[in-house]
Amino acid sequence: MKKRILTGITTTGTPHIGNYIGAIRPALEMPKDKDESFFFLADYHSLIKNKDSDDIKQSVEDIALAWLSCGLDPQKSYFYRQSDVPEILELSWILNCVTAKGLMNRAHAYKAATALNTNDPDKGINMGLFSYPILMAADILMFDSTHVPVGSDQIQHLEMTRDIAARFNHLYKPLLTIPEPIIEDKEKVVLGLDGRKMSKSYGNVIPLLDDEKKLKKSIMKIVTNSLEPGEPKDSNDCTVFDLYKNFTDKEKITEFQNHYDEGISWGDAKEILFNVINEELMPIRAKYNELVKDKDYINDVLRDGSNKARVIAKQKINEIREVIGITNIS
Ligand code: ADP
Ligand code: TRP
Numbered sequence: 001m002k003k004r005i006l007t008g009i010t011t012t013g014t015p016h017i018g019n020y021i022g023a024i025r026p027a028l029e030m031p032k033d034k035d036e037s038f039f040f041l042a043d044y045h046s047l048i049k050n051k052d053s054d055d056i057k058q059s060v061e062d063i064a065l066a067w068l069s070c071g072l073d074p075q076k077s078y079f080y081r082q083s084d085v086p087e088i089l090e091l092s093w094i095l096n097c098v099t100a101k102g103l104m105n106r107a108h109a110y111k112a113a114t115a116l117n118t119n120d121p122d123k124g125i126n127m128g129l130f131s132y133p134i135l136m137a138a139d140i141l142m143f144d145s146t147h148v149p150v151g152s153d154q155i156q157h158l159e160m161t162r163d164i165a166a167r168f169n170h171l172y173k174p175l176l177t178i179p180e181p182i183i184e185d186k187e188k189v190v191l192g193l194d195g196r197k198m199s200k201s202y203g204n205v206i207p208l209l210d211d212e213k214k215l216k217k218s219i220m221k222i223v224t225n226s227l228e229p230g231e232p233k234d235s236n237d238c239t240v241f242d243l244y245k246n247f248t249d250k251e252k253i254t255e256f257q258n259h260y261d262e263g264i265s266w267g268d269a270k271e272i273l274f275n276v277i278n279e280e281l282m283p284i285r286a287k288y289n290e291l292v293k294d295k296d297y298i299n300d301v302l303r304d305g306s307n308k309a310r311v312i313a314k315q316k317i318n319e320i321r322e323v324i325g326i327t328n329i330s
Pocket of ligand 1: 008009010011012018019020021022023149150151152153154188189190191197198199200201
């Protein structure tokens with residue numbers, strides 16, 4: 001079966017190694033032969049958290065460059081900004097009207113934000129955050145995506161997308177494709193410098209596009225325990241070990257485990273980690289340094305990408321409008 005692979009990254013801050021391991025690398029490795037891929041910059045999603053227009057513009061550029069530097073071929077895929085395909089917002093409203101409020105009440109991101117409030121649970125919460133999963137469902141359902149590679153933090157959003165699509169199909173016609181989430185490591189998200197989920201929101205990231213020196217500096221900042229060199233180290237729940245596993249093979253992992261058992265110092269363990277990450281990122285960095293010089297290139301690529309994507313989106317939205325009773329006036 002021909003697959004339609006789709007994934008997006010929110011345009012806040014700089015792309016990091018969690019985005020790379022959870023979304024970019026698996027998404028780029030997945031398409032085979034006749035599969036089609038849709039990769040996009042979720043800039044409307046970023047408005048929920050970010051009100052700094054310069055930051056959003058910069059992040060769009062950084063994340064676009066990250067995809068292209070990691071090997072995205074704009075000729076062979078659909079690569080666009082969410083905001084350049086307005087049909088997605090139109091679909092988002094339609095989906096708002098078939099989605100139960102109760103479903104959104106259960107969303108982890110929204111619940112986590114209300115849990116931080118003491119007196120008024122709604123303090124500081126905008127409707128964008130509340131209906132975030134609906135816009136994400138529109139991103140996915142707009143293009144009849146069959147496979148959505150994401151990090152394990154997005155499992156619930158994908159379940160909601162499936163629920164919303166099923167509800168629409170039940171109420172109207174089975175027009176929306178129910179997508180499969182593709183999750184690299186279901187148990188784990190990539191951890192950041194402080195041991196929490198690596199996330200732009202926590203400021204604990206290892207940036208993907210930093211130069212070698214900065215990369216090393218970030219890796220040396222990973223929080224570890226105070227065990228001395230010579231004391232055996234536990235590789236369970238260890239950020240250094242978990243990161244290492246994502247950049248190497250089984251044999252090397254066993255070797256690294258042996259070092260832990262023998263009491264490698266944290267400094268040496270981090271040095272080994274730096275070397276594997278740096279080796280994988282070197283060609284990506286080289287491509288980035290080349291692309292960053294040509295700002296017009298990114299704009300051209302994104303313009304062409306959204307033109308291509310809109311051909312599909314327009315056809316789909318017309319079919320959807322037809323079944324809901326809002327037809328085009330001829
Ligand atoms: P952030 O949490 O830093 O804002 P995004 O929400 O924009 O990152 O995530 C974009 C993609 O990268 C999603 O598929 C998400 O699951 C993945 N991702 C982000 N952080 C991680 C992480 N720490 N581990 C694995 N995947 C991640
Ligand atoms: N919600 C995703 C995140 O924050 C980003 C995203 C938006 C996305 N729309 C999407 C991912 C559609 C996959 C498919 O990580």
